[in-house]
Amino acid sequence: xxxxxxxxxxxxxDIVILTATDKPEDDKRKVPEKTLQxxxxxRYEEPYNEFWSLPGGFVDYDKNLDDCAREKxxxxxxxxxxxxxxxxxxxxxxxxERGRVVSVAYLALVxxxxxxxxxxxxxxxxxxxxxxxxxxxxxxEIVDVSLISEDGHLIVKDLAFxxxxxxxxxxxxxxxxxxxxxxxxxxxxxxxxxKELQMVYECILGRAIQAFRRKxxxxxxxxxxxxxxxxxxxxxxxxKFDNKHSKF
Amino acid sequence: xxxxxxxxxxxxxDIVILTATDKPEDDKRKVPEKTLQxxxxxRYEEPYNEFWSLPGGFVDYDKNLDDCAREKxxxxxxxxxxxxxxxxxxxxxxxxERGRVVSVAYLALVxxxxxxxxxxxxxxxxxxxxxxxxxxxxxxEIVDVSLISEDGHLIVKDLAFxxxxxxxxxxxxxxxxxxxxxxxxxxxxxxxxxKELQMVYECILGRAIQAFRRKxxxxxxxxxxxxxxxxxxxxxxxxKFDNKHSKF
DNA sequence: TAAATAGTGTCTGTAAGACACTATTCT
DNA sequence: AGAATAGTGTCTTACAGACACTATTTA
Numbered sequence: 001x002x003x004x005x006x007x008x009x010x011x012x013x014d015i016v017i018l019t020a021t022d023k024p025e026d027d028k029r030k031v032p033e034k035t036l037q038x039x040x041x042x043r044y045e046e047p048y049n050e051f052w053s054l055p056g057g058f059v060d061y062d063k064n065l066d067d068c069a070r071e072k073x074x075x076x077x078x079x080x081x082x083x084x085x086x087x088x089x090x091x092x093x094x095x096x097e098r099g100r101v102v103s104v105a106y107l108a109l110v111x112x113x114x115x116x117x118x119x120x121x122x123x124x125x126x127x128x129x130x131x132x133x134x135x136x137x138x139x140x141e142i143v144d145v146s147l148i149s150e151d152g153h154l155i156v157k158d159l160a161f162x163x164x165x166x167x168x169x170x171x172x173x174x175x176x177x178x179x180x181x182x183x184x185x186x187x188x189x190x191x192x193x194x195k196e197l198q199m200v201y202e203c204i205l206g207r208a209i210q211a212f213r214r215k216x217x218x219x220x221x222x223x224x225x226x227x228x229x230x231x232x233x234x235x236x237x238x239x240k241f242d243n244k245h246s247k248f
Numbered sequence: 249x250x251x252x253x254x255x256x257x258x259x260x261x262d263i264v265i266l267t268a269t270d271k272p273e274d275d276k277r278k279v280p281e282k283t284l285q286x287x288x289x290x291r292y293e294e295p296y297n298e299f300w301s302l303p304g305g306f307v308d309y310d311k312n313l314d315d316c317a318r319e320k321x322x323x324x325x326x327x328x329x330x331x332x333x334x335x336x337x338x339x340x341x342x343x344x345e346r347g348r349v350v351s352v353a354y355l356a357l358v359x360x361x362x363x364x365x366x367x368x369x370x371x372x373x374x375x376x377x378x379x380x381x382x383x384x385x386x387x388x389e390i391v392d393v394s395l396i397s398e399d400g401h402l403i404v405k406d407l408a409f410x411x412x413x414x415x416x417x418x419x420x421x422x423x424x425x426x427x428x429x430x431x432x433x434x435x436x437x438x439x440x441x442x443k444e445l446q447m448v449y450e451c452i453l454g455r456a457i458q459a460f461r462r463k464x465x466x467x468x469x470x471x472x473x474x475x476x477x478x479x480x481x482x483x484x485x486x487x488k489f490d491n492k493h494s495k496f
Numbered sequence: 497t498a499a500a501t502a503g504t505g506t507c508t509g510t511a512a513g514a515c516a517c518t519a520t521t522c523t
Numbered sequence: 524a525g526a527a528t529a530g531t532g533t534c535t536t537a538c539a540g541a542c543a544c545t546a547t548t549t550a
Binding site for chain 2: 008009010064065066088090091102
């Protein structure tokens with residue numbers, strides 16, 4: 001038994017893939033701040049030819065929704081086990097001029113150190129690139145973003161479809177959830193300093209945090225390693241995530 | 249320009265419509281506790297013939313996703329302006345044996361006093377009914393529910409499709425959001441006593457709240473009315489929602 | 497007067513903001 | 524020695540939990 005065709009429509013995924021990276025810092029003695037980065041794909045077809053867009057594609061009739069998203073994520077990053085959650089479903093009639101397309105957006109968090117260089121190889125006829133995110137806030141809520149490419153240029157054109165709104169929604173989700181979950185640990189290496197973790201929290205929240213060390217002391221445990229990158233002053237203790245009471 | 253048909257699938261809405269109502273209380277001098285209730289529809293077709301299910305239906309190709317849900321909600325309740333938010337999208341391949349159906353679930357909150365009696369008239373060849381919800385919690389999270397009809401009987405069969413999971417997800421969403429938003433005011437009449445509002449919070453959270461009056465004092469303002477229902481002892485001040493700093 | 501609700505006062509513990517302070521390491 | 528980070532101590536404020544207390548009304 002099947003449904004009549006008039007009821008059917010196209011369903012897509014779009015994935016907001018975020019990572020945290022060091023901001024360039026001239027003074028090499030200072031601990032660099034962090035910025036969020038997002039992976040975007042350049043389109044080479046209409047509509048929105050030559051616009052940047054979120055990685056995504058149509059949902060396969062025979063696959064679970066979550067599995068589809070995870071497969072697309074793997075194709076772009078080469079990582080299998082990483083954090084992903086459903087974000088929101090966008091279903092306005094006019095969001096794709098080719099016809100009715102409803103899109104289920106996902107939010108994924110990756111450690112930059114985990115990413116495979118397969119990225120550009122796997123993507124066919126389209127180029128992928130990381131962009132730094134500069135959120136624009138109104139009373140703590142993110143209402144807009146600027147995106148800056150690795151060579152320092154702003155994206156001047158809008159993004160394809162309603163992808164900018166998806167990014168804004170994803171950033172707000174992350175900003176809210178980071179306060180009561182342990183999502184931030186998906187954005188630092190397995191071994192990290194307290195300061196590094198703090199920089200991740202601060203760039204997501206857009207504000208400084210006091211007494212940070214005390215607030216997360218029960219979520220981390222010291223590793224038998226010290227940071228050793230030559231450029232710093234006093235070397236910092238490296239920690240790892242203590243997932244005794246992890247909350248995702 | 250259109251997409252190929254093999255990409256297409258069926259998209260549905262399901263709506264979790266919740267309200268709060270007084271628990272039956274033998275001692276008429278006591279302020280009654282509140283229970284959450286949910287509106288369910290009895291199916292009279294396969295699959296899941298004679299099972300209870302969430303109100304819903306297929307998404308119209310020519311209508312925005314949100315508008316579709318709002319129209320269905322209006323058809324069931326006769327209310328136009330009420331609180332509704334998108335809950336989650338359920339997309340496992342095996343959730344409907346007739347074929348691939350992805351469903352976008354919504355959560356709606358209604359004041360029992362606002363509901364039109366149109367309900368049973370508007371629903372064609374299917375009967376609608378309210379069920380009291382008894383959540384089952386594990387460390388504060390709701391993991392299951394029992395549903396009790398107005399004549400005191402438990403639903404013994406499971407619900408249709410994955411609708412039970414949708415209800416559980418909706419209740420957890422409500423339980424979480426009620427702590428940092430003003431959603432609860434969608435579940436009390438326009439004029440309410442502090443105790444009545446507290447009963448709504450307590451039944452959603454599943455625990456008692458201390459010093460409730462102080463915590464919400466800046467969200468309510470006294471109305472020029474007192475409660476007057478004959479049965480109580482000292483009559484209580486009626487308040488209304490002060491939406492100066494409302495958060496939804 | 498008893499019983500029940502309406503509403504206030506106050507103590508205590510916890511956690512965050514603010515910020516001064518000590519300790520350590522490299523140039 | 525100076526500069527920077529690593530890490531601690533402590534004061535204050537705010538708020539939640541707990542619970543005793545007063546006030547008001549009707550059976």
